[in-house]
Amino acid sequence: MAANISSLEEQVFEFAAFMKNVDMFPVFFTAHVSLACLVVREDSKDLGTKFRQNHPFTLWLCTVIASVSGVFLANFLFGDPLVDILKENKLIAFITILWYLINYCPFDVVYKVVALRPVFLTAAILQECLRLRFIYLGVQQAAKLYPTGYVIIIIGGVIKGNGYGFVKIVERLIRGKWIPTTNDLLDITYFAKSSLYASVLFLLQHMEVLAVPVELLYLGIVVAFVTLRLIIVLGGVRDPLLPIELPICTL
Template sequence: MSFFDMSSLDELSDGLANLSMFPYFEIAHYIVSVMALREQPGALVLSRISPLACWFSSMLHCFGGAVLTGIMLAEPPIGPLSNSDNILLASIIWYLIFYCPMDWVYSFTTLTPIRVVLSAMKEVTRTWKILGGIAQAQDKYEDNLLIMIAIGWAKGAGGGLISNFEQLVRGIWRPETNELIRMSYPTKITLIGAVLFALEETQYLPVEKHHLMLFYTVFTVVNKSYMMLTGSSSFPFAPIEWLLFEVLFTGRFSYGALTLRRICGTIIMDNGTSNRGRITTRGSTKECRHNCPSPVRGDRGTRRAKDESDAKDSKKYK
Protein backbone atom coordinates (compact mmCIF):
# COMPACT_ATOMS: atom_id res chain seq x y z
CA MET A 1 0.00 0.00 0.00
CA SER A 2 1.43 3.37 -1.01
CA PHE A 3 1.87 6.32 1.29
CA PHE A 4 -1.05 8.19 -0.27
CA ASP A 5 -3.34 5.20 0.08
CA MET A 6 -2.31 4.82 3.71
CA SER A 7 -2.90 8.50 4.42
CA SER A 8 -6.34 8.31 2.80
CA LEU A 9 -7.16 5.27 4.92
CA ASP A 10 -6.06 7.13 8.04
CA GLU A 11 -8.20 10.13 7.15
CA LEU A 12 -11.23 7.95 6.49
CA SER A 13 -10.70 6.00 9.71
CA ASP A 14 -10.27 9.17 11.75
CA GLY A 15 -13.37 10.68 10.19
CA LEU A 16 -15.42 7.61 11.10
CA ALA A 17 -13.99 7.52 14.62
CA ASN A 18 -14.96 11.16 15.18
CA LEU A 19 -18.46 10.70 13.75
CA SER A 20 -21.22 11.69 16.16
CA MET A 21 -24.02 9.17 16.64
CA PHE A 22 -26.55 11.66 17.99
CA PRO A 23 -29.05 12.45 16.66
CA TYR A 24 -29.20 10.95 13.16
CA PHE A 25 -27.68 7.52 13.74
CA GLU A 26 -29.49 7.15 17.05
CA ILE A 27 -32.76 8.00 15.31
CA ALA A 28 -32.09 5.24 12.78
CA HIS A 29 -31.34 2.83 15.61
CA TYR A 30 -34.60 3.68 17.38
CA ILE A 31 -36.66 3.40 14.19
CA VAL A 32 -35.29 -0.02 13.26
CA SER A 33 -35.64 -1.28 16.84
CA VAL A 34 -39.27 -0.15 17.19
CA MET A 35 -40.08 -1.53 13.74
CA ALA A 36 -38.65 -4.89 14.81
CA LEU A 37 -40.98 -4.83 17.82
CA ARG A 38 -44.03 -3.90 15.77
CA GLU A 39 -43.40 -6.82 13.42
CA GLN A 40 -43.44 -9.29 16.30
CA PRO A 41 -46.62 -11.42 16.48
CA GLY A 42 -49.20 -9.77 18.70
CA ALA A 43 -47.28 -6.51 19.20
CA LEU A 44 -49.77 -4.40 17.25
CA VAL A 45 -52.69 -5.83 19.21
CA LEU A 46 -50.84 -5.15 22.46
CA SER A 47 -50.33 -1.52 21.46
CA ARG A 48 -54.12 -1.11 21.34
CA ILE A 49 -54.69 -2.96 24.61
CA SER A 50 -51.83 -1.66 26.77
CA PRO A 51 -49.83 1.29 25.40
CA LEU A 52 -47.69 1.32 28.57
CA ALA A 53 -46.52 -2.28 28.06
CA CYS A 54 -45.89 -1.53 24.39
CA TRP A 55 -43.83 1.56 25.27
CA PHE A 56 -41.80 -0.34 27.86
CA SER A 57 -41.07 -3.11 25.35
CA SER A 58 -39.97 -0.49 22.83
CA MET A 59 -37.57 1.04 25.34
CA LEU A 60 -36.10 -2.41 26.02
CA HIS A 61 -35.55 -2.83 22.29
CA CYS A 62 -33.89 0.57 22.05
CA PHE A 63 -31.85 0.51 25.28
CA GLY A 64 -31.56 -3.20 25.99
CA GLY A 65 -27.79 -3.13 25.70
CA ALA A 66 -27.41 -0.37 28.28
CA VAL A 67 -29.85 -2.11 30.65
CA LEU A 68 -28.08 -5.48 30.42
CA THR A 69 -24.67 -3.85 30.78
CA GLY A 70 -25.80 -2.07 33.94
CA ILE A 71 -27.00 -5.35 35.45
CA MET A 72 -23.75 -7.14 34.62
CA LEU A 73 -21.59 -4.34 36.04
CA ALA A 74 -23.74 -3.96 39.19
CA GLU A 75 -24.87 -0.51 38.10
CA PRO A 76 -28.45 0.82 38.13
CA PRO A 77 -30.23 -0.78 35.15
CA ILE A 78 -32.46 2.30 34.89
CA GLY A 79 -29.43 4.41 34.03
CA PRO A 80 -30.54 4.88 30.39
CA LEU A 81 -33.67 6.65 31.66
CA SER A 82 -31.47 9.44 32.99
CA ASN A 83 -30.77 10.62 29.45
CA SER A 84 -33.99 12.50 28.86
CA ASP A 85 -33.12 13.52 25.30
CA ASN A 86 -32.70 9.94 24.12
CA ILE A 87 -35.80 8.75 25.99
CA LEU A 88 -37.90 11.57 24.52
CA LEU A 89 -36.60 10.88 21.02
CA ALA A 90 -37.22 7.14 21.29
CA SER A 91 -40.71 7.74 22.71
CA ILE A 92 -41.65 10.04 19.84
CA ILE A 93 -40.49 7.44 17.33
CA TRP A 94 -42.41 4.73 19.21
CA TYR A 95 -45.60 6.79 19.02
CA LEU A 96 -45.20 7.56 15.32
CA ILE A 97 -44.45 3.93 14.40
CA PHE A 98 -47.47 2.57 16.28
CA TYR A 99 -50.05 5.36 16.33
CA CYS A 100 -49.42 7.70 13.39
CA PRO A 101 -52.67 8.45 11.51
CA MET A 102 -53.08 6.34 8.38
CA ASP A 103 -49.89 4.51 9.40
CA TRP A 104 -47.87 6.88 7.23
CA VAL A 105 -44.60 6.70 9.17
CA TYR A 106 -44.44 2.91 9.34
CA SER A 107 -45.46 2.58 5.69
CA PHE A 108 -42.72 5.01 4.68
CA THR A 109 -40.00 3.29 6.73
CA THR A 110 -40.89 -0.13 5.29
CA LEU A 111 -39.96 1.00 1.77
CA THR A 112 -36.93 -1.05 0.75
CA PRO A 113 -34.51 1.84 0.01
CA ILE A 114 -35.43 3.62 3.25
CA ARG A 115 -35.19 0.45 5.29
CA VAL A 116 -31.80 -0.45 3.85
CA VAL A 117 -30.42 3.00 4.68
CA LEU A 118 -31.82 2.90 8.22
CA SER A 119 -30.46 -0.60 8.83
CA ALA A 120 -27.04 0.42 7.54
CA MET A 121 -27.01 3.39 9.92
CA LYS A 122 -27.99 1.10 12.77
CA GLU A 123 -25.01 -1.14 11.97
CA VAL A 124 -22.76 1.89 12.37
CA THR A 125 -24.09 2.40 15.89
CA ARG A 126 -23.29 -1.23 16.69
CA THR A 127 -19.57 -0.48 16.49
CA TRP A 128 -19.88 2.42 18.93
CA LYS A 129 -21.97 0.40 21.36
CA ILE A 130 -19.42 -2.43 21.41
CA LEU A 131 -16.61 0.04 22.03
CA GLY A 132 -18.63 1.73 24.75
CA GLY A 133 -19.18 -1.57 26.54
CA ILE A 134 -15.49 -2.48 26.31
CA ALA A 135 -14.54 0.94 27.69
CA GLN A 136 -16.92 0.43 30.64
CA ALA A 137 -15.41 -2.97 31.37
CA GLN A 138 -11.89 -1.56 31.03
CA ASP A 139 -12.62 1.04 33.70
CA LYS A 140 -13.66 -1.56 36.27
CA TYR A 141 -11.70 -4.64 35.24
CA GLU A 142 -8.51 -3.50 33.58
CA ASP A 143 -7.24 -5.78 30.80
CA ASN A 144 -9.64 -8.60 31.69
CA LEU A 145 -10.28 -10.04 28.26
CA LEU A 146 -13.28 -12.22 29.09
CA ILE A 147 -15.18 -9.47 30.90
CA MET A 148 -14.44 -6.99 28.13
CA ILE A 149 -15.83 -9.39 25.54
CA ALA A 150 -18.93 -10.10 27.63
CA ILE A 151 -19.73 -6.44 28.31
CA GLY A 152 -19.03 -5.38 24.73
CA TRP A 153 -21.29 -8.17 23.48
CA ALA A 154 -24.04 -7.24 25.94
CA LYS A 155 -23.85 -3.55 25.05
CA GLY A 156 -24.00 -4.20 21.31
CA ALA A 157 -26.62 -6.97 21.26
CA GLY A 158 -28.46 -6.48 24.53
CA GLY A 159 -31.84 -6.03 22.86
CA GLY A 160 -31.63 -9.57 21.53
CA LEU A 161 -30.03 -11.12 24.60
CA ILE A 162 -32.85 -9.93 26.87
CA SER A 163 -35.57 -10.76 24.35
CA ASN A 164 -37.14 -13.34 26.68
CA PHE A 165 -37.61 -10.71 29.39
CA GLU A 166 -39.03 -8.30 26.82
CA GLN A 167 -41.49 -10.99 25.75
CA LEU A 168 -42.62 -11.39 29.35
CA VAL A 169 -43.52 -7.69 29.36
CA ARG A 170 -45.84 -8.43 26.44
CA GLY A 171 -47.28 -11.48 28.20
CA ILE A 172 -45.44 -14.01 26.03
CA TRP A 173 -43.15 -16.82 27.13
CA ARG A 174 -41.20 -18.55 24.37
CA PRO A 175 -37.97 -20.00 25.79
CA GLU A 176 -37.09 -21.58 22.46
CA THR A 177 -36.29 -18.08 21.14
CA ASN A 178 -33.46 -17.62 23.65
CA GLU A 179 -30.54 -16.03 21.82
CA LEU A 180 -28.03 -18.23 23.64
CA ILE A 181 -29.77 -21.33 22.28
CA ARG A 182 -30.20 -20.13 18.71
CA MET A 183 -28.25 -16.98 17.96
CA SER A 184 -29.49 -14.54 15.36
CA TYR A 185 -27.25 -12.71 12.91
CA PRO A 186 -26.96 -9.49 15.00
CA THR A 187 -25.96 -11.46 18.09
CA LYS A 188 -23.29 -13.42 16.23
CA ILE A 189 -21.79 -10.46 14.42
CA THR A 190 -21.74 -8.45 17.65
CA LEU A 191 -19.90 -11.26 19.43
CA ILE A 192 -17.28 -11.31 16.68
CA GLY A 193 -16.87 -7.55 16.98
CA ALA A 194 -16.58 -7.74 20.77
CA VAL A 195 -13.83 -10.35 20.48
CA LEU A 196 -11.90 -8.32 17.89
CA PHE A 197 -12.10 -5.02 19.75
CA ALA A 198 -11.27 -6.65 23.09
CA LEU A 199 -8.20 -8.29 21.55
CA GLU A 200 -7.15 -4.94 20.14
CA GLU A 201 -7.71 -3.22 23.48
CA THR A 202 -5.49 -5.74 25.28
CA GLN A 203 -2.89 -5.46 22.47
CA TYR A 204 -3.25 -9.07 21.38
CA LEU A 205 -4.38 -7.89 17.94
CA PRO A 206 -1.70 -5.73 16.26
CA VAL A 207 -3.93 -3.24 14.47
CA GLU A 208 -4.89 0.37 15.04
CA LYS A 209 -8.27 0.86 16.68
CA HIS A 210 -9.57 3.35 14.13
CA HIS A 211 -8.57 1.00 11.29
CA LEU A 212 -10.37 -1.88 12.96
CA MET A 213 -13.41 0.33 13.46
CA LEU A 214 -13.44 1.16 9.77
CA PHE A 215 -13.03 -2.44 8.58
CA TYR A 216 -15.63 -3.84 10.97
CA THR A 217 -18.17 -1.10 10.26
CA VAL A 218 -17.78 -1.38 6.49
CA PHE A 219 -18.14 -5.16 6.69
CA THR A 220 -21.30 -5.03 8.80
CA VAL A 221 -22.91 -2.30 6.69
CA VAL A 222 -22.14 -3.97 3.36
CA ASN A 223 -23.16 -7.42 4.56
CA LYS A 224 -26.41 -6.20 6.13
CA SER A 225 -27.33 -4.25 3.00
CA TYR A 226 -26.58 -7.28 0.84
CA MET A 227 -28.71 -9.52 3.03
CA MET A 228 -31.66 -7.14 2.86
CA LEU A 229 -31.45 -6.58 -0.88
CA THR A 230 -31.10 -10.28 -1.71
CA GLY A 231 -33.42 -11.59 0.98
CA SER A 232 -30.69 -13.81 2.36
CA SER A 233 -30.49 -14.68 6.04
CA SER A 234 -27.34 -16.80 6.00
CA PHE A 235 -24.45 -15.98 8.30
CA PRO A 236 -21.32 -15.04 6.30
CA PHE A 237 -19.12 -17.27 8.45
CA ALA A 238 -21.56 -20.18 8.45
CA PRO A 239 -19.09 -22.66 6.84
CA ILE A 240 -16.44 -21.91 9.47
CA GLU A 241 -19.04 -22.11 12.23
CA TRP A 242 -20.29 -25.47 10.93
CA LEU A 243 -16.76 -26.87 10.62
CA LEU A 244 -15.79 -25.89 14.17
CA PHE A 245 -19.03 -27.28 15.53
CA GLU A 246 -18.61 -30.58 13.70
CA VAL A 247 -15.01 -30.98 14.80
CA LEU A 248 -15.29 -29.87 18.42
CA PHE A 249 -18.83 -30.38 19.67
CA THR A 250 -20.64 -33.20 17.86
CA GLY A 251 -19.09 -36.24 19.60
CA ARG A 252 -19.01 -38.60 16.64
CA PHE A 253 -18.36 -41.84 18.58
CA SER A 254 -21.19 -43.49 20.47
CA TYR A 255 -20.92 -44.73 24.04
CA GLY A 256 -20.79 -48.35 22.90
CA ALA A 257 -17.92 -47.71 20.52
CA LEU A 258 -15.96 -45.91 23.22
CA THR A 259 -16.55 -48.78 25.66
CA LEU A 260 -15.40 -51.37 23.13
CA ARG A 261 -12.28 -49.39 22.35
CA ARG A 262 -11.38 -49.18 26.03
CA ILE A 263 -11.77 -52.93 26.58
CA CYS A 264 -10.16 -54.20 23.40
CA GLY A 265 -7.59 -51.51 22.78
CA THR A 266 -8.75 -51.46 19.16
CA ILE A 267 -9.22 -48.29 17.16
CA ILE A 268 -12.70 -48.25 15.62
CA MET A 269 -13.05 -46.49 12.32
CA ASP A 270 -15.81 -43.96 11.68
CA ASN A 271 -19.32 -45.39 11.68
CA GLY A 272 -17.97 -48.60 13.23
CA THR A 273 -20.49 -50.95 14.84
CA SER A 274 -20.18 -54.04 16.98
CA ASN A 275 -22.01 -57.35 16.80
CA ARG A 276 -21.19 -60.09 19.32
CA GLY A 277 -17.58 -59.17 19.73
CA ARG A 278 -17.07 -58.60 16.01
CA ILE A 279 -15.84 -55.17 14.92
CA THR A 280 -17.21 -53.98 11.61
CA THR A 281 -15.54 -51.16 9.68
CA ARG A 282 -16.13 -49.83 6.21
CA GLY A 283 -13.79 -52.20 4.43
CA SER A 284 -12.97 -55.07 6.73
CA THR A 285 -14.40 -57.34 9.40
CA LYS A 286 -12.34 -59.12 12.02
CA GLU A 287 -13.00 -61.08 15.16
CA CYS A 288 -12.25 -59.48 18.50
CA ARG A 289 -9.41 -61.41 20.11
CA HIS A 290 -10.58 -60.69 23.64
CA ASN A 291 -14.10 -62.15 23.31
CA CYS A 292 -15.58 -58.82 24.38
CA PRO A 293 -19.25 -58.40 25.21
CA SER A 294 -21.33 -56.61 22.66
CA PRO A 295 -21.99 -52.97 23.60
CA VAL A 296 -25.31 -53.21 21.79
CA ARG A 297 -26.57 -56.50 23.23
CA GLY A 298 -25.24 -55.97 26.73
CA ASP A 299 -23.32 -58.83 28.40
CA ARG A 300 -25.03 -61.67 26.52
CA GLY A 301 -21.72 -62.95 25.16
CA THR A 302 -20.14 -63.02 28.62
CA ARG A 303 -23.16 -64.77 30.11
CA ARG A 304 -23.09 -67.46 27.40
CA ALA A 305 -19.40 -68.12 28.03
CA LYS A 306 -20.09 -68.44 31.75
CA ASP A 307 -22.90 -70.95 31.14
CA GLU A 308 -20.64 -73.08 28.94
CA SER A 309 -17.94 -73.03 31.61
CA ASP A 310 -20.42 -74.13 34.29
CA ALA A 311 -21.62 -76.98 32.05
CA LYS A 312 -18.05 -78.24 31.57
CA ASP A 313 -17.42 -78.14 35.32
CA SER A 314 -20.58 -80.12 36.05
CA LYS A 315 -19.58 -82.83 33.53
CA LYS A 316 -16.11 -83.04 35.07
CA TYR A 317 -17.46 -83.68 38.55
CA LYS A 318 -19.94 -86.24 37.26
Protein backbone atom coordinates in the same frame (compact mmCIF):
# COMPACT_ATOMS: atom_id res chain seq x y z
CA MET B 1 2.95 8.31 -7.21
CA ALA B 2 4.25 7.73 -3.68
CA ALA B 3 2.65 10.98 -2.63
CA ASN B 4 -0.58 9.73 -4.16
CA ILE B 5 -0.53 6.48 -2.20
CA SER B 6 0.33 8.21 1.04
CA SER B 7 -2.49 10.60 0.34
CA LEU B 8 -4.88 7.67 -0.22
CA GLU B 9 -3.66 6.07 2.98
CA GLU B 10 -4.14 9.32 4.78
CA GLN B 11 -7.63 9.65 3.40
CA VAL B 12 -8.56 6.15 4.53
CA PHE B 13 -7.14 6.88 7.94
CA GLU B 14 -9.02 10.13 8.13
CA PHE B 15 -12.25 8.43 7.14
CA ALA B 16 -11.61 5.68 9.71
CA ALA B 17 -11.03 8.27 12.43
CA PHE B 18 -14.20 10.05 11.32
CA MET B 19 -16.24 6.81 11.58
CA LYS B 20 -14.86 6.15 15.04
CA ASN B 21 -15.64 9.62 16.38
CA VAL B 22 -18.65 10.99 14.47
CA ASP B 23 -21.54 11.98 16.73
CA MET B 24 -24.11 9.18 16.68
CA PHE B 25 -26.92 11.55 17.59
CA PRO B 26 -29.32 12.14 15.90
CA VAL B 27 -28.89 10.41 12.51
CA PHE B 28 -27.68 6.98 13.62
CA PHE B 29 -29.92 6.98 16.69
CA THR B 30 -32.98 7.76 14.58
CA ALA B 31 -32.23 4.74 12.43
CA HIS B 32 -31.62 2.50 15.43
CA VAL B 33 -34.69 3.56 17.41
CA SER B 34 -36.92 3.38 14.32
CA LEU B 35 -35.84 -0.20 13.74
CA ALA B 36 -36.43 -0.95 17.44
CA CYS B 37 -39.97 0.45 17.12
CA LEU B 38 -40.48 -1.70 14.04
CA VAL B 39 -39.22 -4.86 15.71
CA VAL B 40 -41.46 -4.44 18.76
CA ARG B 41 -44.48 -3.62 16.59
CA GLU B 42 -43.96 -6.57 14.24
CA ASP B 43 -43.31 -8.94 17.14
CA SER B 44 -46.62 -7.88 18.70
CA LYS B 45 -48.65 -8.82 15.62
CA ASP B 46 -49.52 -12.27 16.92
CA LEU B 47 -50.88 -10.71 20.12
CA GLY B 48 -53.98 -9.54 18.30
CA THR B 49 -54.76 -6.73 15.89
CA LYS B 50 -55.91 -4.45 18.70
CA PHE B 51 -52.70 -4.77 20.71
CA ARG B 52 -51.33 -1.40 19.60
CA GLN B 53 -54.59 0.38 20.40
CA ASN B 54 -55.22 -1.35 23.71
CA HIS B 55 -51.73 -1.32 25.20
CA PRO B 56 -50.00 1.92 24.19
CA PHE B 57 -48.08 2.13 27.47
CA THR B 58 -46.81 -1.44 27.23
CA LEU B 59 -45.74 -0.80 23.65
CA TRP B 60 -43.95 2.39 24.71
CA LEU B 61 -42.17 0.65 27.57
CA CYS B 62 -41.09 -2.23 25.33
CA THR B 63 -39.86 0.19 22.68
CA VAL B 64 -37.75 2.00 25.29
CA ILE B 65 -36.40 -1.32 26.56
CA ALA B 66 -35.59 -2.49 23.02
CA SER B 67 -33.88 0.82 22.19
CA VAL B 68 -31.57 0.87 25.21
CA SER B 69 -31.48 -2.87 25.92
CA GLY B 70 -27.68 -2.96 25.80
CA VAL B 71 -27.42 -0.34 28.52
CA PHE B 72 -30.01 -2.08 30.69
CA LEU B 73 -28.15 -5.35 30.36
CA ALA B 74 -24.78 -3.72 31.05
CA ASN B 75 -26.17 -1.97 34.14
CA PHE B 76 -27.64 -5.26 35.32
CA LEU B 77 -24.45 -7.27 34.86
CA PHE B 78 -22.02 -4.58 36.02
CA GLY B 79 -24.01 -3.63 39.11
CA ASP B 80 -25.16 -0.15 38.10
CA PRO B 81 -28.70 1.13 38.78
CA LEU B 82 -31.05 -0.16 36.08
CA VAL B 83 -32.94 3.14 35.94
CA ASP B 84 -29.75 5.11 35.24
CA ILE B 85 -30.28 5.46 31.50
CA LEU B 86 -33.77 6.88 32.02
CA LYS B 87 -32.31 10.09 33.42
CA GLU B 88 -31.55 11.14 29.82
CA ASN B 89 -34.74 13.11 29.31
CA LYS B 90 -33.84 14.02 25.74
CA LEU B 91 -33.29 10.41 24.77
CA ILE B 92 -36.60 9.36 26.32
CA ALA B 93 -38.42 12.19 24.55
CA PHE B 94 -36.71 11.23 21.30
CA ILE B 95 -37.74 7.57 21.61
CA THR B 96 -41.26 8.63 22.61
CA ILE B 97 -41.67 10.78 19.50
CA LEU B 98 -40.49 8.00 17.20
CA TRP B 99 -42.68 5.47 19.03
CA TYR B 100 -45.67 7.72 18.53
CA LEU B 101 -44.96 8.46 14.87
CA ILE B 102 -44.29 4.85 13.89
CA ASN B 103 -47.21 3.36 15.79
CA TYR B 104 -49.97 5.97 15.80
CA CYS B 105 -49.37 8.31 12.84
CA PRO B 106 -52.55 9.03 10.80
CA PHE B 107 -52.90 6.59 7.88
CA ASP B 108 -49.79 4.83 9.28
CA VAL B 109 -47.67 6.97 6.95
CA VAL B 110 -44.45 6.89 8.96
CA TYR B 111 -44.59 3.13 9.45
CA LYS B 112 -45.11 2.59 5.73
CA VAL B 113 -42.20 4.90 4.89
CA VAL B 114 -39.80 3.20 7.33
CA ALA B 115 -40.86 -0.20 6.03
CA LEU B 116 -40.03 0.83 2.46
CA ARG B 117 -37.13 -1.23 1.17
CA PRO B 118 -34.63 1.61 0.49
CA VAL B 119 -35.44 3.40 3.76
CA PHE B 120 -35.24 0.18 5.74
CA LEU B 121 -31.95 -0.68 4.06
CA THR B 122 -30.41 2.70 4.86
CA ALA B 123 -31.60 2.46 8.46
CA ALA B 124 -30.13 -1.03 8.72
CA ILE B 125 -26.74 0.18 7.46
CA LEU B 126 -26.74 3.12 9.87
CA GLN B 127 -27.71 0.78 12.69
CA GLU B 128 -24.70 -1.40 11.97
CA CYS B 129 -22.43 1.65 12.41
CA LEU B 130 -24.12 2.44 15.73
CA ARG B 131 -23.94 -1.19 16.82
CA LEU B 132 -20.20 -1.26 16.30
CA ARG B 133 -19.79 2.00 18.20
CA PHE B 134 -21.75 0.47 21.09
CA ILE B 135 -19.57 -2.64 20.99
CA TYR B 136 -16.38 -0.58 20.92
CA LEU B 137 -17.47 1.60 23.84
CA GLY B 138 -18.69 -1.47 25.74
CA VAL B 139 -15.29 -3.12 25.38
CA GLN B 140 -13.55 0.08 26.47
CA GLN B 141 -15.74 0.50 29.56
CA ALA B 142 -15.37 -3.10 30.66
CA ALA B 143 -11.61 -2.94 30.08
CA LYS B 144 -11.39 0.10 32.33
CA LEU B 145 -13.26 -1.67 35.14
CA TYR B 146 -11.60 -5.09 34.74
CA PRO B 147 -8.26 -4.58 32.93
CA THR B 148 -7.40 -8.29 32.94
CA GLY B 149 -10.92 -9.75 33.00
CA TYR B 150 -10.89 -10.93 29.41
CA VAL B 151 -14.20 -12.79 29.59
CA ILE B 152 -15.84 -9.72 31.14
CA ILE B 153 -14.41 -7.43 28.45
CA ILE B 154 -15.87 -9.64 25.73
CA ILE B 155 -19.21 -9.76 27.55
CA GLY B 156 -19.10 -5.97 27.81
CA GLY B 157 -18.90 -5.77 24.01
CA VAL B 158 -21.32 -8.55 23.14
CA ILE B 159 -24.21 -7.28 25.27
CA LYS B 160 -23.89 -3.84 23.70
CA GLY B 161 -23.94 -5.28 20.18
CA ASN B 162 -26.80 -7.70 20.72
CA GLY B 163 -28.62 -6.26 23.72
CA TYR B 164 -32.10 -6.75 22.34
CA GLY B 165 -31.37 -10.37 21.49
CA PHE B 166 -30.62 -11.17 25.12
CA VAL B 167 -33.29 -8.94 26.65
CA LYS B 168 -36.02 -10.10 24.24
CA ILE B 169 -37.22 -12.89 26.51
CA VAL B 170 -38.08 -10.41 29.29
CA GLU B 171 -39.34 -7.71 26.92
CA ARG B 172 -41.71 -10.26 25.36
CA LEU B 173 -42.89 -11.35 28.79
CA ILE B 174 -43.94 -7.75 29.48
CA ARG B 175 -46.08 -7.96 26.34
CA GLY B 176 -47.58 -11.21 27.67
CA LYS B 177 -45.63 -13.36 25.20
CA TRP B 178 -43.61 -16.16 26.72
CA ILE B 179 -41.36 -18.33 24.54
CA PRO B 180 -39.06 -20.27 26.86
CA THR B 181 -37.85 -22.79 24.30
CA THR B 182 -35.45 -20.44 22.58
CA ASN B 183 -33.17 -17.54 23.44
CA ASP B 184 -30.06 -15.89 22.06
CA LEU B 185 -27.78 -17.86 24.38
CA LEU B 186 -29.21 -21.15 23.14
CA ASP B 187 -29.79 -20.47 19.45
CA ILE B 188 -26.99 -18.04 18.75
CA THR B 189 -27.98 -15.48 16.11
CA TYR B 190 -25.82 -13.70 13.59
CA PHE B 191 -26.02 -10.50 15.67
CA ALA B 192 -24.70 -12.23 18.78
CA LYS B 193 -21.89 -13.89 16.83
CA SER B 194 -20.80 -10.79 14.96
CA SER B 195 -20.76 -8.88 18.26
CA LEU B 196 -18.62 -11.63 19.73
CA TYR B 197 -16.10 -11.56 16.87
CA ALA B 198 -15.88 -7.75 16.95
CA SER B 199 -15.40 -7.78 20.74
CA VAL B 200 -12.66 -10.38 20.49
CA LEU B 201 -10.86 -8.33 17.81
CA PHE B 202 -11.10 -5.16 19.91
CA LEU B 203 -9.83 -7.11 22.92
CA LEU B 204 -6.87 -8.46 20.95
CA GLN B 205 -6.08 -4.95 19.72
CA HIS B 206 -6.40 -3.68 23.30
CA MET B 207 -4.02 -6.40 24.52
CA GLU B 208 -1.65 -5.41 21.71
CA VAL B 209 -1.73 -8.93 20.28
CA LEU B 210 -3.22 -7.43 17.15
CA ALA B 211 -0.77 -4.72 16.05
CA VAL B 212 -3.23 -2.67 13.97
CA PRO B 213 -4.21 0.95 14.56
CA VAL B 214 -7.61 0.88 16.22
CA GLU B 215 -9.07 3.23 13.59
CA LEU B 216 -8.30 0.81 10.78
CA LEU B 217 -9.61 -2.17 12.72
CA TYR B 218 -12.78 -0.20 13.44
CA LEU B 219 -13.20 0.68 9.77
CA GLY B 220 -12.60 -2.90 8.71
CA ILE B 221 -15.27 -4.22 11.04
CA VAL B 222 -17.72 -1.51 9.96
CA VAL B 223 -17.24 -2.58 6.35
CA ALA B 224 -17.73 -6.23 7.29
CA PHE B 225 -20.83 -5.46 9.41
CA VAL B 226 -22.43 -3.37 6.67
CA THR B 227 -21.67 -5.94 3.96
CA LEU B 228 -23.08 -8.79 6.02
CA ARG B 229 -26.19 -6.79 6.91
CA LEU B 230 -26.73 -6.05 3.24
CA ILE B 231 -26.50 -9.77 2.51
CA ILE B 232 -29.07 -10.45 5.24
CA VAL B 233 -31.58 -7.82 4.13
CA LEU B 234 -31.14 -8.15 0.37
CA GLY B 235 -30.43 -11.86 0.17
CA GLY B 236 -32.86 -12.94 2.87
CA VAL B 237 -30.05 -14.94 4.48
CA ARG B 238 -30.48 -15.65 8.20
CA ASP B 239 -26.83 -16.06 9.10
CA PRO B 240 -24.22 -15.07 6.48
CA LEU B 241 -21.40 -16.23 8.78
CA LEU B 242 -22.54 -19.84 8.68
CA PRO B 243 -20.89 -20.74 5.31
CA ILE B 244 -17.58 -19.41 6.68
CA GLU B 245 -17.91 -21.10 10.09
CA LEU B 246 -19.08 -24.54 8.99
CA PRO B 247 -15.82 -25.71 7.34
CA ILE B 248 -13.83 -24.40 10.34
CA CYS B 249 -16.06 -26.17 12.85
CA THR B 250 -15.86 -29.51 11.10
CA LEU B 251 -12.07 -29.39 11.20
